[in-house]
Amino acid sequence: MNARLDLFTNPVLGKFVKHFNAGARVAMDVGIPLATLELLELRVSQINGCAVCVDMHSKDLAHHGESAVRINLVAAWREATVYTDAERAALELAEAGTRIADGAGGVPDDVWLNASKHYSEEQLAALVVAIAGINTWNRLNVLTQQPAGDYVPGQWG
Template identity: 55%
Template sequence: MDARLNYVTGPTTGKTFKHLMAAGRALKESPLPAVTQELVALRVSQINGCAACIDMHTKEAAAAGETPVRLNLVAAWREATVFTEAERAALEVAEQGTRVADAGEGVSDEVWARAAGHYDEGQLTALTVLVSFMNMVNRLNIIARRPAGDYEVGQAH
């Protein structure tokens, strides 16, 4: 499978892509725990069906020490006992923030309150931006039909 276009180095999009990836790198340095970031990125990508991002975030999380059991259970986190309450709250925000059209209101006050019980304002800001960022990148990859499977850990995006 070949991508429809190369938005990474294309003549009109290369500069834009560099700025987008700078935003992604800034998120990595946010106060939101790194493991939570990878779980959220993976879950958003699963919901959106972005194979390239699922590939990347599964491999990055595994390289950072995430277990195969937890990675395999992200899609069914509600029924899994392997996630902390804080991770579960972040995953719930990620789901509602991704399925905004389905929820009607976006992230409910109840879900937000649960997350606010585990994360401070800086972490909540990072979580919100991460969910939004991942939705944008997922859509970019899906529209461009970026293939999956060949991502290598630490690879420049």
């Protein structure tokens, strides 16, 4: 499979990706564990059917020492006992923020309130940035049919 457009060398997309990446990095600087952010990004990518991001985040999680059980069960996190309450709240917020067209009026208040029990206002803002960011990446990859499977951990920073 060949990509429709190259996200890094196309003049418009390359410029967007450069600036977008710089902005998205703020989510990593507020004390949310990297594993939580990666699990969130993996789950959103599964929902959106983005093979590039599923490949990348599952490999990055393994590279950083995450167990195969936690990586594999993220698709069924509600029934799994291997996630903390804070991780579950982040995953729930991520799913609600990704499936906004499926619900009535966006993210339900109870989902937001549950997340606010585990995360500060600054961390909630970072989760919003991370959720919006991975949804954007998923759409860029799916729209341009980026091929998946060859990602090597650390390849893109």
